[in-house]
Each structure stands twice: as structure tokens, then as C-alpha cells.
Amino acid sequence: MLPEKASIILEIQQALKKLDILNQREDWTDEDRMEFRMQLECVNRNYHYLELYLDSVKVSEDLQAEEVQEEVELAEELEQLEEEVVLEESTEENRAEMPEELEEEEKGLGLGARTPISERSFDDHSFANKMEQQSIPDLKQAIGLNERFFYANELFRGDGTEYSRAIEELNHLGSMEDAKRLIQTKYEERFKWDYESEAVSSFLSLLNRRYQKA
Template structure:
């Protein structure tokens, strides 16, 4: 059984630590290169996951080079591409804006090896495999440091004919449950990260309680406004008059001048009416995960999460754990929207917000 963990806190911790480490490095460097990358943190697993994620993005870029006008299967072309990739791999050079997201994900994924080994196996070993073979599975072991014996031992149990993803994943779940005693404890990971940025096991496991007891994340202080409900989203306010809003906590009226700088929430509200009109149903849904259609899921993955299905899965899982629409929508508009730069994705974001409304209607 995989451990429960506070996904929101883990995400915040990963973001804070990656920001802290980048502040230290980029205070004296404009870029980071390959040799610096290999030993960037004292935690080997984090460095390995940075490299693996970098290689994944690299392969995606190489795939984009393909053209219908040339024979990319020709042996000479394949050899030239291989040589090109080998040269390029020795010329790694990144600025902070490109490197920091890789570091944040690597920190998060390092905790997941202990907290959710099945999810780790699915992403790191099965996600990018066009064809599953034992050599390809074994190749991925070089990016594993924590609990490497667990992953190696399982792969050694597979036959060369094991090609089905679902079968392999179900086998790994059984194997993990049967080898609980050999897994690295969470305390060991926490002790590795503590010198970099203090964290406790209790903070990581903070949501391992009943859904009713889970506290909703506190809204950021710097941005009080949220995406308007349906009935407010359809109202038009004259631009020439100042708008007054009553703060529910302080009961004080606050004037919002007409020339105020638009927030992300303002941008999303602009197309709210149109996107809501596109909704085919107002029926209540029990969960986002089970109610999003295949086509909609692919649309969200490609448009909102840059093709990363694991990030999509984790976000939807988090949203399903909220207890009210206000907190869930605030997480979308104040956290995810800034993290993934959704300024020009209003249509897709509003579809997601509408699904949240249906869940809590």
C-alpha cells in the first residue's frame, strides 16, 4: 500500500527549496553546465532526476526535428543524429528559468520514490517507452539511487516477453507490497533534505487524515480576488465607475479603481461566459478524475500541462481532495495559473473551473 502524503505541502516545499538553491547558485553564475549539474545538490537522487528530466525534454526536441520531407530512418541519418546528440550532451548550458522547474520536479520526485514507488515506476520506467523491453527498463535503473535494489529486483523477475504496461504495473504493486521491509523509510529522506531546508515527516504526511479533517490551503495574501461565480461572471460593470467589493472577513468596503492592473483572475474571467456556455451539462459530478472525458483529458494534458500526463494526474488528484469550490478554484487561479503561465489558456482553464463548480454544486 502506498503511503499517504500532503501533496500541497510537498509541492510548496519543492518550490521553496529549488528557489533557495537557485538563489545560491545563480547569485554568482549566469548559467549552469553539465559538470555543475551532476553535483548540484548533495542528494544524488535529485541530481539524477534532473538529468533524466533534461534528457526527456531533449528527446522531445529531437523528435520535433523530424520532417515529412526527409528519410529519418536512413542509417546515415540515424548515425548523424546519434553523433549530434552525443556532442550536444557534452554541451549542457541552462539559464535559471529553464533549470529551476527541472530542479523543483526532481526534488518532488525524490520524495515520491519513498512515498509512492508505484507512481515513480510508472513515470520513470513506463511513461516514455514506445516499446517496453527488458534492456530499456534496465537502462532507466541508472537514474535510480534510492531503493535501487527494489526496482532492480523487480525487473529481474520479468521475462523478455513481458511487454504489457498494465500487467507490469500490477506486478510491481504486488512486488512492492511483498517487500515493504526493504523500502527506505521517509525519515531517511527527510534527514537528507533537512540541512538544505528544514522539513518534518509530519509536514510531509499532513494530509494522511480523513477528508473531512483536511484544512483548505490559505489563500495568498497578495491576491484576494477569486474567479467570480457563474452569476457574477455574467454581470457587466461600467468601466467608468469605481467598483466596490465587501470583504467577508473584515466587512470593510474596498475600492477597486478602474485603472488597476489586471490579475490572472481578471484574465480568466474575461472569457468565463463563453466557456460556460460551451459546457454540455450542469449535472453534479462525484469526482474530476472519473468525469473528465478522454478527449478533454488529452486537451488538458497538452494545453495546460505541456504534455506531461503525470503532472495532470497529480493536479486532478489534488483538486479532488479539496472540500470546497472556493479553495479548489483558488489553487487553480493563484497557484497553477502562475506556475504554468496560463494567461493565454483562458478557455481551457475555465472548462476546468466549470468542472470544479459541478463537483461542489
């Protein structure tokens, strides 16, 4: 039988709070490492309970009504989009029939051809990629609490002290080449880093952003 939902959430909150306290410590004892692993297991276990709980909840009539309303709204949006596409095509056809002098006049007024939707989407995507590749001035500030737990557990076998020490060293290096040499010398073999894993890949991506020119 599953625990109560409130009990599950409370245990997750308490475990996260303990993990946060442990993460603030510079030097970890063996007891701290054991406590860290126990709290991680507690979080994972209760997240699993929460997923099972949510799966077991029956859809209420109110929720069904809400889903129906969402479908109606979606249908209306699709209908409106179709009308806009038809209008767009009609406008483009009219533009193709314009006399050349009228097109020149329109250009003189600064009214160029519209950017196609596909091109706008590509430009937006390129902008998002640029934002993701912005340089990082400080690794400590760029890595959030959940990521710190993730990297410490996956790359340093749960050793928060080693993780903090590595971040401190990497933060003060001048290039990605220096970072690679440090990793190969001190961490790669010792902690058995798998360069095809998500943890190593995302960590190296952060390092690339740390050393790239702003």
C-alpha cells in the first residue's frame, strides 16, 4: 500500500533540505557520505511512490470537462490558423500580380516581403542555441543545486569535497586544454569517467562555455 501523498511530499522536502545542508560543507566525513547516499535514495524512492500515486488517481469529471474544453480551444486555434494561412497565401498571390512600379513604391516605404514562418522559426532556434552557448563567468554560480548533487554523485562517487575542489580548480584555469589535462591527470582514471555518459557530456559542455570568449 502506498504512503499518503502528504507524507511522500514531506519526506522528499526533508531529504532535499538535508542534502542542501550537506552540500554546504567543505569537508565530508564518512558519515556525511553515507548520509548523502541515504538521502538520495530517500528522494528517489519517494519520487517513485509519487509517480505510482499519480498513476493511481482516477480522472475526475471536472478534469474530463477541462480536457474537453482544451480540445475545443485547440480546434478553434487550428481553425483560426488555417484562416491565417489562407489569408497569407491570398496576399502572396496578390503581391505576385502587382505591377513592378507598385512593388518598387512599396519597397521605398519599407514594406518588404514577409519572412516565411519556417525562416522565422529557424532564426528563433538559432537565437536559442546562441543563448545556450553563452560564456559562463563562474562555474559555481552556473551550476544549480540539483546539478551539484548530480555531478558529485555521478562524476565523483558522491564525494562532495572532491567535487568542490575540482570546481574550484577548474574555475581558475585559462583554457579548455588546461581543463582536459587536469581531468585526465586527477579525475578521469580515478573516478572512471565514461565520456559517453550524460554526466560527463553535460559537464564538459559547461567547461567549454566557461573558457570560451564572451
